[in-house]
Amino acid sequence: MGALCTAMAVAALLALVVLRVRAGDRVPPLDLRVLRGRGVVMAAAAILLVQTASTLWYFTTVILRRTYQLDDTSIALVFVPVQVAGVLGGWLGGWMMRRLGAPLAAALLLVPAGVAGGSRSSWTGPPRCLSW
């Protein structure tokens, strides 16, 4: 299954590259000329990494089901306060962005977000990750 997913992801990337080359100087449906300059590439990479970290949500639902034996409805209900917190997060992000600027606000928020994500092991058992 892992090999199949990897193959699909690589095929999708190859298809993207081929389409981009074939488009030549014409304006393609997906205009990748936006990605010119080191700054925008760094921002794009940050978006990619944030989405990568967000796949932890999937494993969180697995933990809720396997470890806490929650059914589908209970898992959905658990996410209600979580989504409310997300709304507050949107407000916090906007507030920090206006005061610090978007790049610094993003950097300062991603650090505790990463720590929070990594600390998940503390509620599924002893944090053995520190002793690996």
Added chain:
Amino acid sequence: MSVVVTWMAVWSLLTLAAVGPVTAVFMGFAPAGGKGAASSTRNAVSSIGVTLGGVVMSLLVFAALGTSVSSSLQARGVPQAQADVVGAALQDGLRVPDLPYVAGLSSPGLREALQSQGPVMLEGRDRAYDTSGIIAISASMLAALLMFGVWRRTRRAGPLDSAGVPE
């Protein structure tokens, strides 16, 4: 359970708080009249991130699960060859209840050791969950470093507009 919900809420708050500024940074680089193209590209990059993230996370998490279970079985006296077969089967996504039926698994006590709520599987599961957390924190820290880099580059670019993006 309240600990779990609190953790999820804090993580959700911080993650979604960061998404807005990251998006603003990306859109801030869009050329005049190119906001639509930039938005499409941002969505494409985001989708690629979800895809690659899912692949990388799953590969590493299931690898950690297989390795942990294989090691635990060997520590309990199961021959290495059979423990490796179990580890590889788990990495390939085989369901735990189906493991005893994998060809070649005949070691005494193996079936008991592979109980879904037994210590071997629980230890492997925790190791797998730890791995997912390590990947998440690594990706977030790398993204933070990139944003610090953008901040250093744009700090000299002049005043910020009302959205906090360099003009």
